[in-house]
Amino acid sequence: MRYIPKRPREGVNVSDVHPLAEAGMLIAGLTGIFVLIALVLVFLIEIALYFVPAEREARLFEDWLPEDLLTLAPSDDRLYEMQLLLDRLTSHWADSPYVFRVEVDTSDDPNAMALPGGLIVVTQGLLDDVSSENELAFILGHELGHFRNRDHLRALGRGLVFSLFFVAITGGDVAGIGINVADVTLRGFNRKQESNADEFGLAVVYAEYGHVNEASRLFQKLAGEDQPGFIAGGYLSTHPRPGDRVAQLRELAARQGWPLAGNVTPLPW
Numbered sequence: 001m002r003y004i005p006k007r008p009r010e011g012v013n014v015s016d017v018h019p020l021a022e023a024g025m026l027i028a029g030l031t032g033i034f035v036l037i038a039l040v041l042v043f044l045i046e047i048a049l050y051f052v053p054a055e056r057e058a059r060l061f062e063d064w065l066p067e068d069l070l071t072l073a074p075s076d077d078r079l080y081e082m083q084l085l086l087d088r089l090t091s092h093w094a095d096s097p098y099v100f101r102v103e104v105d106t107s108d109d110p111n112a113m114a115l116p117g118g119l120i121v122v123t124q125g126l127l128d129d130v131s132s133e134n135e136l137a138f139i140l141g142h143e144l145g146h147f148r149n150r151d152h153l154r155a156l157g158r159g160l161v162f163s164l165f166f167v168a169i170t171g172g173d174v175a176g177i178g179i180n181v182a183d184v185t186l187r188g189f190n191r192k193q194e195s196n197a198d199e200f201g202l203a204v205v206y207a208e209y210g211h212v213n214e215a216s217r218l219f220q221k222l223a224g225e226d227q228p229g230f231i232a233g234g235y236l237s238t239h240p241r242p243g244d245r246v247a248q249l250r251e252l253a254a255r256q257g258w259p260l261a262g263n264v265t266p267l268p269w
Contacts, residue, residue: 052153054097061117065103069121072104078127079104081268085133086120086140092207098147102140112139114146116153131217133265138205138215145200151193195248202249202258211262216249218242 065071072079082102090100098118105111110126120143130136146152205215222242253260 054150057153058098058117061115061119062099064115064117064119066115069103070106072106072124076104078269082122082136082140085137089137089141089144089204089208092204093144093148096147100144100147112143114143114152118147120144126218129218129221130267132214133267134205134209134212134214135217136267137208138201138212139218141201141204142197143201144204145197146193148200149193149196151197194245198245198249199252202252203256206253206256206258209262209265211259212249212253213260213262214264216246219246219249 079102082104086100086102090096090098100118100120102120102122104127105121105123107123108125109123110129111123112126113121115121120140122139126139127136130139202212202215205212219242250260252258
């Protein structure tokens with residue numbers, strides 16, 4: 001019996017799937033792999049950093065500042081007065097392992113950050129919208145709450161991972177990722193972390209003044225209750241649902257028996 005080979009069908013080496021669809025599936029697959037790797041790395045780094053003793057963290061970052069942070073001159077009276085206020089507030093956290101320091105970033109975008117080693121950064125934009133010492137005290141107390149719960153280290157882990165991925169994708173300089181860690185990913189606090197920091201901040205305000213009047217005024221501004229024209233900027237991008245947080249703070253104060261009324265201390269500048 002003679003074998004007669006068949007001719008291959010036309011297009012046998014050509015995929016039946018459209019090239020654009022194949023490219024889309026490839027990109028989606030690679031993206032999924034990158035996301036999975038990133039999530040695993042974030043989880044591992046967060047765990048590793050969380051178990052770094054706070055005392056060691058404080059020593060490692062004792063004099064650290066993000067490279068791109070433009071701060072007020074050390075001779076600025078506002079910086080001095082804010083440090084005095086911060087020292088008073090931290091006296092209500094007796095077993096704190098940190099020596100806290102405050103810096104004012106010259107950015108007009110209203111924001112506040114808790115950075116490794118006990119550094120709290122408040123932007124010029126946020127400081128310009130603060131109306132009383134009580135309001136400022138809650139902002140600082142809130143950031144102290146992130147330190148107490150060590151939220152900032154979890155955020156630092158995310159910052160390291162995503163900054164490294166950014167460098168890998170763009171081919172940038174690894175040495176320049178420091179500001180990304182500080183600026184990009186310390187926006188990653190979840191709702192529970194923010195709520196816990198609010199509770200600690202409000203407790204510190206009550207311990208300092210004996211009431212919590214104006215503690216939530218910033219969130220009232222963000223929610224449009226106080227100043228409809230107030231531009232939230234960066235603070236809204238990093239702190240969710242200000243209207244809900246005003247209500248939560250009021251409920252917490254009522255539950256704890258902390259007065260909502262009391263004498264307001266003006267800013268010392």
